[in-house]
Amino acid sequence: MTEQEPNVAHLLAPNIPADRGLTGLGLIMQLGGSVLLAYGALIAVIPMLMPAAPGSPRMTLFLLGIACALRSSFHRSAGTNLLYGSPKGHLFGLKRYILVGIVQSIVVFFLLKNMDMPSDVSLYLLVVLLAWPTALGVMMLLPQFKLDSQEL
Secondary structure (H helix, E strand, C coil): CCCCCCCCCCCCCCCCCCCCCHHHHHHHHHHHHHHHHHHHHHHHHHHHHCCCCCCCCHHHHHHHHHHHHHHHHHHHHHHHHHHHCCCCCCCHHHHHHHHHHHHHHHHHHHHHHHCCCCHHHHHHHHHHHHHHHHHHHHHHHCHHHCCCHHHC
């Protein structure tokens, strides 16, 4: 009789965890997404408490807050998928968040341009907002993360 080897994760090196650090990333993304979701909701609500005046940026500020809260909810959801998985795989939420993060960054850039924000400030904020989705996208291109979700 031959015994079959148990299903074990293949390690890249002895000092690297089997999950390649994705559990820690998932926890950080859950926490960051939750905190920033509350902050985005606050940004969305405060302009509605301001008195309506002709030419006031109430609606633009409201849309900025909604866009930030929406991105943060996808951020939190991606962290949850990294921790617990989903039927579409552990990395599905991360891929979705990268797309939402890029779209939200562009929307915020144009909303700020609509508020007559100086071009250099708007461009700086666009770069800052794109930094995290870009870092995650580069991470997803690394060979050790091109795995099937069953291997994580």
